[in-house]
Amino acid sequence: MLQPKPLFNPQADTSYGKRRLIGGETSNLMMLSNNKYGWSYPLYKTMMQNFWIPEEISLGQDKMQYETLETAERETFDKVISFLVFLDSLQTVNLPNINDYVTLPEVNLLLNIQTYQEALHSQSYGYVLESIVGPEQQQRIYDIAVKDPFLLKRNRYIADCYQEFIDRQSEVGFVKVMMANYILEGIYFYAGFSFFYNLARFGKMTGVGTEIKYINRDELTHLALFQNMFRELRKEQPELFTPALEAELREMMKVALDYESEWAAYAIGDRIQGLNIALIEQYLRYISNYRLEAIGLTPLYPEVDQDPLPFIRQFTNFNQTKTDFFEEKVINYAKAGSDLDLDGLDELDL
Template identity: 40%
Template sequence: MDRKRIYNPSSNETLTERRVFNGNPHGILNFTKAKYQWALKLWDLMEANTWFPKEVDTTDDVRCYAHELTQAEKRMYDLVWSQLISMDSFQTNNLADNINPYITAPEINAVLSRQAYEEANHSKSYAVMVEAICDNTDLIYEMEKHDDVLREKNDYISSVYAELAGEVTDEKLLLAMIANQILEGVYFYSGFTAIYSLARAGKMLGSAQMIRFIQRDEITHLLLFQNMINSVRTERPDLFTPEMEAKIYDMFKKAGELEIKWGKYITQNQIMGFTDDIIEQYIQYLIDQRLVAIGLKRLYNVAHPIKWVDDFAKFNDQKSNFFEAKVTNYSKGSISFDDF
């Protein structure tokens, strides 16, 4: 598969001929003519949800980190930021270098570009938090050099992305989309829940607010890749062979193992309301949700073990189905887990 041409005036591709990949785009982005209406709705939602790290007050968190967190909580807090920093750093480059150059629908290109900006904004938010609150900034940014469990997770995630750097095929690009769905929908969640567990105990409330902003963005990123995958399923059902589906299930199983191991490692059964058993069941629940969203079967069939996490993630009580609602119903701060 070749990278798409930036400008292709000889193209006569119609809207009905447009494809997620392997299309023949003109190179002109026209927001008034789009095949993938879900991409336009996501763009408007992401635009409405624009936020900046300076909006979050971390003053009380500085005091709380220094005087109220236990050593176990402080260790967990530092490890969470180290891992989130890694993933958003990977994703900023991955979207620009490995995904977008091969996507031939301009409206999807636009949303992927917006996502890349948001990933960089998350990195800015981590810098704000770490610089203001933590004891050793340099260590947090270089934690994978000293922590084998973090290094194992980072090595696996980056190795999956690195496979796309060689010769790109239709099958590899589909698997790259799956890898992105896993990143956005599984790998962040032990870290998110760890911060919410502190907030549930009345600690690090500014940090939890920053995570709410970040997680709301990640929900739109998850929706983006799920819809890309489902659009490809419609356009290229031949790609979804039993062998391909077996690879997808294996990717989710491996991701679950890594995320469960990471969640148990950062908490060490010392964080109230976030035990080893809960971590395992929660990640398995999330994996089932992600599989169903792309037309596959559940692997674990487990219930949501910590619904209080969803309450912490919400900005308000406004609820509606994303793909049935008007964009005006999704004013800044209104997306919730019910929008999956």
């Protein structure tokens, strides 16, 4: 069993050797000038400097364009945004459940910032919806996540992966809930992102595309956080990563890809200019290889070594976030001359 950490433990031995991601000793004092994990402070700075405000992106033109989208595009838009609302909502609510078991203050801090960013993402979808449709339509779109039988089944599966750790906590369970989180962040979001980037490259709903781009920039830091957590846990508790558990983690990825392909067939299909099911399926397999390798697991589809949707890279080149995405107003709150370094994120090649 894995125990949640006590709220305050003045007797804790917080020498470096005793500090661990889970099951370590912590007084719960935020000793943030003395972090064990060297990567945590640069990541903290990047996450803080990524601060953005959804309302600063104008959606006036998107409102008009939404009405003129092809019917299939509009239907897909509604389904995809409802799914993204679900994913970010679940993240906001569930990350504290993971954080309760993390015994390193610097990671507690980062998970809290991530939680706030997930809430911001939900708010950005609210802003998108209130900008383009009336209240009744907004409710109809939110309801897709819980009423559309296909999406409901899918969302139940994702929530159940998290619920399992809420119901039964163990060290192996912690690794699995980290994996579930990593898949949500690194795979599930991406079919949705690809839909919006695809619309944007045809000049459609570019304000929403910009919102998605800022969300995507945050998500990259969340992936970096979980990749680093995996690496540290492997170093601290290598005995946890048995061949059986690793096989299970790869299987989780495989099931996720199958679900995602089914979803893409249902929500996106072959009705959208510039996208088709085969391309999306290949794209998700392609990025899953990177995701698995980044946490020390063997890729599932090594034969898929070409990016089938290279246009997405134009939207995710985050070293260019200091200039405009789609000639929108520049949003960058980092101080001039800051030493913010996004190179590390691009190296992740996500």
